[in-house]
Amino acid sequence: MAVREIPLTNKAKILDAASALFLEGGVSALSVRAIAANAGVSTIGIYSHFKGKDGLLEALYIEGFALINAAMKVDSSEDPHVSALAACERYLDIAENNQAHYQLIFGDAGADYVPSEAARAASVEAFGGLLSFASILLPEDASAGMKQKKALEIWAMLHGSVSLKRHSVGQLMPAMDWRGAIMESLEKLIS
Amino acid sequence: MAVREIPLTNKAKILDAASALFLEGGVSALSVRAIAANAGVSTIGIYSHFKGKDGLLEALYIEGFALINAAMKVDSSEDPHVSALAACERYLDIAENNQAHYQLIFGDAGADYVPSEAARAASVEAFGGLLSFASILLPEDASAGMKQKKALEIWAMLHGSVSLKRHSVGQLMPAMDWRGAIMESLEKLIS
DNA sequence: CTTTATGCATAACAGCGTTATGATGAGTCA
DNA sequence: TGACTCATCATAACGCTGTTATGCATAAAG
Numbered sequence: 001m002a003v004r005e006i007p008l009t010n011k012a013k014i015l016d017a018a019s020a021l022f023l024e025g026g027v028s029a030l031s032v033r034a035i036a037a038n039a040g041v042s043t044i045g046i047y048s049h050f051k052g053k054d055g056l057l058e059a060l061y062i063e064g065f066a067l068i069n070a071a072m073k074v075d076s077s078e079d080p081h082v083s084a085l086a087a088c089e090r091y092l093d094i095a096e097n098n099q100a101h102y103q104l105i106f107g108d109a110g111a112d113y114v115p116s117e118a119a120r121a122a123s124v125e126a127f128g129g130l131l132s133f134a135s136i137l138l139p140e141d142a143s144a145g146m147k148q149k150k151a152l153e154i155w156a157m158l159h160g161s162v163s164l165k166r167h168s169v170g171q172l173m174p175a176m177d178w179r180g181a182i183m184e185s186l187e188k189l190i191s
Numbered sequence: 192m193a194v195r196e197i198p199l200t201n202k203a204k205i206l207d208a209a210s211a212l213f214l215e216g217g218v219s220a221l222s223v224r225a226i227a228a229n230a231g232v233s234t235i236g237i238y239s240h241f242k243g244k245d246g247l248l249e250a251l252y253i254e255g256f257a258l259i260n261a262a263m264k265v266d267s268s269e270d271p272h273v274s275a276l277a278a279c280e281r282y283l284d285i286a287e288n289n290q291a292h293y294q295l296i297f298g299d300a301g302a303d304y305v306p307s308e309a310a311r312a313a314s315v316e317a318f319g320g321l322l323s324f325a326s327i328l329l330p331e332d333a334s335a336g337m338k339q340k341k342a343l344e345i346w347a348m349l350h351g352s353v354s355l356k357r358h359s360v361g362q363l364m365p366a367m368d369w370r371g372a373i374m375e376s377l378e379k380l381i382s
Numbered sequence: 383c384t385t386t387a388t389g390c391a392t393a394a395c396a397g398c399g400t401t402a403t404g405a406t407g408a409g410t411c412a
Numbered sequence: 413t414g415a416c417t418c419a420t421c422a423t424a425a426c427g428c429t430g431t432t433a434t435g436c437a438t439a440a441a442g
Contacts, residue, residue, distance in 0.1 A: 010389080028303065032430060042391050043430085049389090053430065065359075106358050112219065115359070123359040148364050152352070153376040155360065160351025161343070167297050168306070168314040169346065173339050185344040188379065201420080223399060233422050234399085240420090244399065 011049040013039040018056045026100040027113075030056065057104065057113040064101030065122035067094050072129040080136040084190045085183065087133055088158060092179060095162040106163065130155055137190060153189055157182070202240040204230040209247045217291040218304075221247065248295065248304040255292030256313035258285050263320040271327040275381045276374065278324055279349060283370060286353040297354065321346055328381060344380055348373065 008016070017038035021029045032053055036043040050056050071090035074083045095102045104113065115123075134150035135142070161182040164170070170178070199207070208229035212220045223244055227234040241247050262281035265274045286293045295304065306314075325341035326333070352373040355361070361369070 031428080033428085044390060044392085044432095047431075106354060120359070120362075124363060127360065127363045145367070148367055149372045149375070152355070152360070152364070152367070152369075152372055153348075156348055156351030156355055156373065156376070157344075158351070159355055160347030160349070163297060163354055164343070164347055164350055168311070169318065169343070171311075172315060172318045173343070176336070176339055176343070178343075181340045181343055182347065184340070185347065185380070189376070222397080224397085235401095235421060235423085238400075 010039070010041050010045045013041060014045050014049060015056070015059070019060070022060055022100050027057070027104055054113060054116075058116060058119050060101060061104055061113065061115055061119045062122045064098065064105045065126045067098055067101060068105075069122075069126040069129045072126070072133045074133050074136055076136055081190060084133065084137055084154075085187065088154070088183065088186050088190075091158050092162065092182070095158075099166075102162065103166075106159070127151070150189075154186065157186055157189060161185075201230070201232050201236045204232060205236050205240060206247070206250070210251070213251055213291050218248070218295055245304060245307075249307060249310050251292060252295055252304065252306055252310045253313045255289065255296045256317045258289055258292060259296075260313075260317040260320045263317065263324045265324050265327055267323075267327055272381060275324065275328055275345075276378065279345070279374065279377050279381075282349050283353065283373070286349075290357075293353065294357075297350070318342070345377065348377055348380060352376075 014035060018030060018035045021034055021038060030053065032043045032046050035046060035056070039045070046053060046056065050059075068091065071094045072087050074080075074087050076083075107113075130151040131147050134147045134154065137150055138146055161178070165178055205226060209221060209226045212225055212229060221244065223234045223237050226237060226247070230236075237244060237247065241250075259282065262285050263278050265271075265278050267274075298304075321342040322338050325338045325345065328341055329337055352369070356369055
C-alpha cells in the first residue's frame with residue numbers, strides 16, 4: 001500500500017537546502033542562488049519566506065546556540081568538578097563537530113550576519129546555562145557577580161582555545177595535545 | 192624657499208588609501224573600488240602592485256601581528272609576575288585600540304583572507320614572543336612543551352575574552368568590569 | 383464576482399573582486 | 413635611432429553576490 005507523501009512546501013525545501021549546504025561548506029557556501037538551485041525553486045522564496053538570506057542565517061545562529069546551551073547543561077546532583085569538566089569536553093566536542101555553526105556565531109568565515117533581537121535571545125539563554133554551570137562551582141551564597149565572573153572565565157578559555165586553534169596558532173604546535181592542554185587549564189579554573 | 196615634494200607613487204597612494212579606510216571601517220570598508228577612488232587611481236594598480244586585494248590584506252595582517260608581538264615583549268630583568276600582567280594589559284589594549292587588525296587576524300568581520308606562507312611567518316614570530324613570555328613564568332629547566340602549554344593557556348584566555356566581548360557576550364553583562372574580571376583570571380594562570 | 387494578499391519565476395539592479403584589452407612610457411639591445 | 417620587451421595604466425567587461433522590481437497566478441475574503 002503506497003503512502004502518499006506530503007509534498008514539501010517551498011519554505012521547507014529552502015530550509016533543507018540551506019542546512020545541507022551549510023553543514024557541508026559553512027557560511028560561504030550559502031549563496032541565495034546555490035540555495036535556490038538546491039531547493040529546485042527560484043531565489044524569490046528566500047525573500048518571501050525568510051525575508052532574505054539573513055533570515056536563514058538567523059535560524060542557523062539560533063541552532064548553534066542551542067547546541068552550546070545543551071552542552072553546558074549540568075546535573076546538580078553530580079560531583080560539581082566532574083560535571084563541569086564533562087561539560088567543557090562537550091563544548092569542545094560541539095565546537096569541533098559543528099564548525100559551521102560555531103563560526104557563524106563568532107562572526108568567522110565571511111559571516112557578516114548581525115544577529116537580531118530574537119537571535120540574541122539565544123545567547124541570553126545559553127549564558128543562563130553557563131551561569132547555572134558556574135553556580136555548581138561556587139558556594140551557595142555566591143553573588144550574581146561572582147557567578148558571572150566564573151562563567152566568563154570558563155567561556156573565555158573554552159572559546160579562546162577553539163578560536164586560536166582554528167586561526168593561526170593550531171599549526172604552530174603540531175605535536176601538542178591541544179585538548180589535553182586546554183582541559184588542564186580548565187581544571188585549574190574549576191578547582 | 193619652496194621645497195619640491197616627491198610625488199607619491201601610485202603604489203604608495205594605494206597603500207595609504209587602504210590603510211586609512213581600514214582603520215576607519217575595518218575589512219569591510221576595503222573594496223578595491225573604494226581604495227582606488229580614495230587613492231585617485233584606477234583599480235588595476237591593486238593588481239599590478241599588490242597582486243590583488245589579498246596583497247593589501249597581507250600587509251595589514253602582518254602589521255597586526257607585529258602589534259601583538261610588540262605587546263608580548265617582556266623584560267627578563269623585571270619581576271616576572273608584574274611583567275607578565277603588564278604584557279597582558281598591553282595585549283588587551285591593542286585588541287581594543289586596533290580592532291580592524293585584530294579582526295583581520297582572527298577571520299572576523301567578513302575577512303575571508305587566508306594568510307600566505309609569508310604572512311604566517313608573522314604568527315610564528317609572535318608565538319616566539321609568547322614563548323619567551325611564558326618562559327619567565329616557569330622554572331629555568333622547564334621543557335619546551337611546558338612553555339608551549341603556558342603560552343597557549345594565556346593566549347587562549349586573552350583572545351577568548353576579546354572575542355567573547357565583541358560577539359555575543361559583551362552586552363549580556365553590562366555592569367561587569369570586563370577588564371578587571373579577565374585580569375583576575377589571568378593572574379590565577381600567571382601565579 | 384471583485385478585491386486583496388501571498389507566492390512565484392524572471393529580469394534587472396548595484397555592488398563585489400578579478401581579468402581582458404589596448405595604449406603609453408621606460409629600459410635594453412643591435 | 414629604431415625595434416622589442418616589460419611594467420603600468422584607464423577602461424570595459426566578466427562572473428559572482430544579495431536584493432529589488434515586474435508581472436502573473438492562485439487562494440481567501442467580502
